[in-house]
Amino acid sequence: MQRTMLKSKLHRVHVTHSELDYEGSCAIDEALLEAADIKEYQQIDIYNVNNGERFTTYAIRAERNSGIISVNGAAARKASPGDLLIIATYASYTEAELAQFKPQLVYVDADNRIKNQRQHIPVQAA
Template structure:
């Protein structure tokens, strides 16, 4: 039997910009994507710890080291700048997998890796 399992998680990140004029996606610094095992174009679930919004979009790699997490397009109406979010990606597997999980501070700097 195949299961849908968490494979990547960026926890407590902070949205720095919300741009409704962009065509869509969430832009994440490439260093954060790498730390969490996310790929460019990968489908992600984004949840807001601040206001409870949740949506699916795709990850777009941003400039590394900037800490800029940008909600683009219609998603910017649901999750806005300043909100604390969790970004998750899932995989289909017949076996358990060990997800890559990181926790960020308010500047989107990784403060710890979760085992």
């Protein structure tokens, strides 16, 4: 049996650009891609914290250490500069692989600079 699990997450990144006429779907600072183990052209799910939009697209590389999060093409209609996004990837794992499974969770500051990385989400308390 395989289970689909959260593989990586960029938590609450800020949209810096929204380019309707630009080729490519979501440009992400190369340093953030590496930290979250997201490959260029990999499918990503985007959750817009500001407006509730949830959509699937793919990642392209933006300049390293630029802080760029640019939602492009048709997806530009779903996010505006300043919006907060959660960008996630998922992967399927066998039960044996799950024994070693740890997601890559990346947290950023207001300029989309890495401030923290974890491999677990704390238990939510009542």
